Amino acid sequence: MSDRQAAAPEWERLRAAVLDADGLVRALASGRRRGAPAPVVQGREMRRVEVRVVDLKAGRHLQVTAYDATQAHTTNHALGEDARAVVDALLAEPFANWHVDTTDATHQLRVTKKGAPLLHTSTRTEAVEVSRDHDRAKDRLLAEDDPVLVALGISDAQGRVKPTRQAKYRQVEEFVRLLDASLGEALEQGHVRTPTEDDPLRIVDLGCGNAYLTFAAHRFLTAPPAEGGRGLPVRMTGVDVKQQSADHNTQVAAGLGIEADFVVGSIGGARLEQAPDVVLALHACDTATDDALARAVEWQASLVLAAPCCHHDIASQLRTAEAPAPYAMLTRHGILRERFADTLTDALRASLLRREGYRVDVVEFVESAHTPRNTLLRAVRTGAHRAGAVEEYDELLAAWGVRPRLGELLGDGLSR
Template sequence: MRTRKKTEELQEKTTAQEGDTFNYQQLIKNTLLHNDQFLKATLSLPANKQDGNWTKVVIRPVMIRGKKHLQFSYFDAQRDITKNYAGEEQLQQIDVLLSLEFKYIHLYTQAQTTQIHITKKNKVQIHSTKATGEHQKGDLSHDRQKKTFLAEPAAVPFLQAVGIVGNHGKINVDMYSKYRQIQEFIKLVFQTGALEHLPASLLHVVDAGCGNAYLTFAFYYYLHEYLQRSTEMIGIDSRSEPLEKHQEKVVQLGWTDLQFETSTIIDFHPRVAPHIVLSLHACDTATDEALAQGIQWGSSLLVSVPCCHHHLQVQLEQQPAPAPFSSVLRHSILKERLGDILTDDFRVLILQIMGYQADIVQFVSNEHTAKNLMIRARKSHRPGNLRAVHEYKNLKAFWNVTPYLEQLLAEHITRYLD
């Protein structure tokens, strides 16, 4: 009891001395190792980006065979690994993580939530708020059932409304791949850590080229129902017929802040600039339109799974292949795949030039969809990344092509390419 009181006093002190030289690392150790009200900790965005570093780590206490352990869940773009530690191993693992200098740390106890932010100038900002809702009660069960957010009973009504789950309460056989796709899409969005740093107030989201809207419904459910975040979301598509049916389902579910609108992506004008822009399998240049719109809106998070890459393919076919690639482009399937790779690489470089931290990860395995690469971009710095500019100009000159995304952003990106 004395230890817990000491830790709470320590936390109060850090809040009062926000930005000074207080040893925030000791606060983390005290909370994880000595506070019996500790529930969970998340660490994201390591400053030391060495090979093999994890982009996010979640720590929580668990009971194994009557003994308290700390469970560490490590995430990167491709994997998530969970390990349990007891005794001295706990401190060793904590020291390893602290050496990576994560920029954002959240400590959750039954009494309060503490946010620690390490700025670019290495200033330590610490802020604590009283715990509410889900963080008022802990669960130390190691063997608790591993459920995804879609496995929660509350997800069944919307899954049935969109036809993924039947009246029998189970996933329809022909919809398993779609279920897997939306599940993995949102999992990869979560792993970016971006959702934790968006405004705590109302979130605005656009699903560009929503089509059958499986993702639209799932993402709204995840934010609004599962995470309890105030959310206004709109799905747009050029076809009006499916949107009318989607709107009927929205009324059926009682979701007043999910709407659909008929519009092409490039012509859509949101009432409020969205924090998040999504696009799942928007065909060919529709993906570029979604990314261009998100960049011009200043959206904090852009997530896209491209589909079809015809625009650059046409340019490649209209000119001789660069000498080293003559044998590659002689085969139509290799030419197609090379065009896909180049298109997405150009997209990522443009995002980096325009101030985003961007990467490409595998979305799902080939058994679920052949179009299984995801572009994730989080706004993180000022435009004009010199490395990205250099690489983009060299790649463009070598292939003698002009990506469609550059054409869409001409008035914004030209200043960095001249």
């Protein structure tokens, strides 16, 4: 905590609440103060930090879980001097908001544009249960015995993830984790509208297949916070070219009592009753990811998360195109050409989305040890058009002599 903070009673109250090991339920720091650099925790830029008190073999500790763009990083600190030092360091970081739940109150602190702390404290009227389970950070968003996972065949009837479905479980979990973090941030920043029961958040999963992601996202986002979910009103739609997927998924939804729509059609041509707010695509094959991104742009979706699959299109173009000097080595050998094509394809996709008024980042959504198809394009529609984005894209195309599918799809309708 800085000297200026130490002199402010709001920060002092918040600090006392976070350091009250008997009373702390959980503290959350999020957002970045206007005009300030990103908060840095454990030497990395972080988006969100959660602080809890946990019982370890070595006794009661303060657990800090910091979330960067892709994963959670957890450290434990002995109560006393160590915990005080780590909390002071966290309070000194330029997070815009703190939300601290204790057994008897909720404290919400927001830092104004001028850097002043605004603290609102409300007394808790209902008792709250404190979990001191130290493994919670490793916890899954969906418990293994969640009815959704059983209905999808990821878990068996005893509620254990089947050994053959572990990779799918992890993949879907990590995707939903990123969706949750991205959605939380976009809602907070006003880039995604706040949904209501009458007008729920419309999410479409393009190339949904057996709808593992569709159902998992629905389950997590709609579950009440008391059950570890987000309690958001959400309406999911899955699109897939296979009739059999729609039949199967509709049956699963009915069995689970979930209202979701499954549309049979191509990603490029499917008709939805209303444009979605959020577009998801997990491993839509080859240029189907481009179709998904083009639809997202057409719908002006507020948030897009797409994990591409294989990248044959640009790879085959690179086989015949002449590489610019001195980069011929990048495409001479098949394996290197394939890898470079993956990178070039996603870089061009990111560039096109920027051109369309999206803030884009490219992140890893599941460790590469589990799948090489672990890149995820995340785009938030801000409406801001970055200077130089058009030239950057044109130069890259001219240099490599390729025509990306997404560029063709967006055609002349680009909103530059």
